[in-house]
Amino acid sequence: LVVGAPLETNGHQKTGDVYKCPVAEGNCTKLNLGRVTLSNVSERKDNMRLGLSLATNPKDNSFLACSPLWSHECGSSYYTTGMCSRVNSNFRFSKTVAPALQRCQTYMDIVIVLDGSNSIYPWVEVQHFLINILKKFYIGPGQIQVGVVQYGEDVVHEFHLNDYSSEAFQKGGRKGAKKVMIVITDGESHDSPDLEKVIQQSERDNVTRYAVAVSPAPPIPPQLTF
Incomplete structure (x- = not known):
């Protein structure tokens, strides 16, 4: 029974x-x-x-x-x-x-690419930006997963897409997930001859790209006192 x-x-x-x-x-x-x-x-x-x-x-x-x-x-x-x-x-x-189960629209693999050069200062502002943007992502199984890559003279994978519940997308990327790359930098590319090839590769891999420009805060003008 x-x-x-x-x-x-x-x-x-x-x-x-x-x-x-x-x-x-x-x-x-x-x-x-x-x-x-x-x-x-x-x-x-x-x-x-x-x-x-x-x-x-x-x-x-x-x-x-x-x-x-x-x-x-x-x-x-x-x-x-x-x-x-x-x-x-x-x-x-x-x-x-589960025949009625459908894939979420938030099924995304997002890789954040950080400019690791010394020209970005203060670095703590970039950290605050990352914390704020990650809080807005719905990270979890079947939804968003995030990887972080830092570049300078060398490329460093800070953590892969599948560490916390391009080459970066190959390290934990999921089949069928929308691929998004967010580049955070303060300057122009110094390897522009490779730019066209990289763009073509991103297009072929169906990677949606966003760029976030970072600049130092303007100096505070001196205050006049009378």
């Missing part, structure tokens, strides 16, 4: 779950389907009501246990699309079924 328990708790979340119970006698056993997760998705599993809907397949004695209120994050929005877990005749989880 399969029993749905949509108000069952797993850890700190009320995910719901399913029990298998002997018909004659004995205790029921929890299948722990509430712990099943989808990869590359920012899930919202609390109160998803797993076990509220059950459906059997008489051909192979498997069944589906569904969570109609399972949802996921896309940017600042939440989408309740539901999710089902398929369980085989041996009461073992086999796969997840």
Whole structure:
């Protein structure tokens, strides 16, 4: 006998779950389907009501246990699309079924390219800019991931795209993700002969490019006193 328990708790979340119970006698056993997760998705599993809907397949004695209120994050929005877990005749989880799940518009790989030359000063202002812009990104599975590259005489990968939940896009880039490159610099390119080739490569790789110009703050004029 399969029993749905949509108000069952797993850890700190009320995910719901399913029990298998002997018909004659004995205790029921929890299948722990509430712990099943989808990869590359920012899930919202609390109160998803797993076990509220059950459906059997008489051909192979498997069944589906569904969570109609399972949802996921896309940017600042939440989408309740539901999710089902398929369980085989041996009461073992086999796969997840989520036909209404769609990829987020915020599915992006963003690489921030920093000019590491000494002409950018004070550097703390650039750090503040990075902190502020990162706070506006929806970073998470199935959404935005960020990598940082610093260039000067040498190129240094500060962290790759897949370190924290072009060549930079090859280090953790995801298939199907929109590619964005943000270059922060205070001057013109000193290797302009290579510029056309780099632009062509970016176009071929479908990389959207933005440039942010940095300049020192103007000096404060002296104040006259009388």
